[in-house]
Amino acid sequence: RGGGEVMAPGRTELDVLDPDAFARALDAIGPEAVINCAAYTKVDRAESERDLAFAVNAHAPGRLATACAARGVPLVHLSTDYADDEISNVGPLNRFVASATAGLATTYHKAIGQYVLIVMVLLHIGAVLYYLWAKKRNLIRPMIDGHKVLGVGVPQAMDSLRTRSVAAVIVAVCGLAVWRLVSLGG
Numbered sequence: 001r002g003g004g005e006v007m008a009p010g011r012t013e014l015d016v017l018d019p020d021a022f023a024r025a026l027d028a029i030g031p032e033a034v035i036n037c038a039a040y041t042k043v044d045r046a047e048s049e050r051d052l053a054f055a056v057n058a059h060a061p062g063r064l065a066t067a068c069a070a071r072g073v074p075l076v077h078l079s080t081d082y083a084d085d086e087i088s089n090v091g092p093l094n095r096f097v098a099s100a101t102a103g104l105a106t107t108y109h110k111a112i113g114q115y116v117l118i119v120m121v122l123l124h125i126g127a128v129l130y131y132l133w134a135k136k137r138n139l140i141r142p143m144i145d146g147h148k149v150l151g152v153g154v155p156q157a158m159d160s161l162r163t164r165s166v167a168a169v170i171v172a173v174c175g176l177a178v179w180r181l182v183s184l185g186g
Helices: 021-029 050-071 099-133 140-145 161-183
Strands: 034-036 075-077
Touching: 021 050, 034 050, 050 075
Parallel strands: 034 075
Antiparallel strands: none
16 A cells, blocks of 8 residues: 555664653554564573563553554564563563573473363363263263263262352362462562
8 A cells, every 4th residue: 555654763762661652652653553573682681680671571562552552553562482581471470480490481381381281172172072972971061060960879969058168168268379379479
């Protein structure tokens, strides 16, 4: 559709650490689309400059996405995709783990772990379908409603207000434990 002007502001023209910089730039320029290439890529210094790396690689793209969405401007965000780019592949507890361990875990999950998960899901689906087609036993309905038709002489499971209350308390305690664990990460 004809030529358009490409603008590529550098650090001096657009400070990604300034919370209002993206909104001001979008209002001033009025772009048809935004391609974000800004990133903190000094992986060897990311641990000693953790706050700066997180501000550039996490907070800034979030503010840019919010500003673009508010103005209806399409955004494309490009990533470095370093194998050991911990900044975009960590959880809240990463500060308790050595950088090398986090990098190794990230590499494992990106290279092997995702395929193990896919195989396990496919194996589960295959088992359910085997029972449905070969053994003529529907396991899907009991998974949904929690009730399975049992043979004669097999006692039914206890399902009372007491057992459901105990289960609800266990789920609540587990949820609080997870919340506490995640809050440790800051």
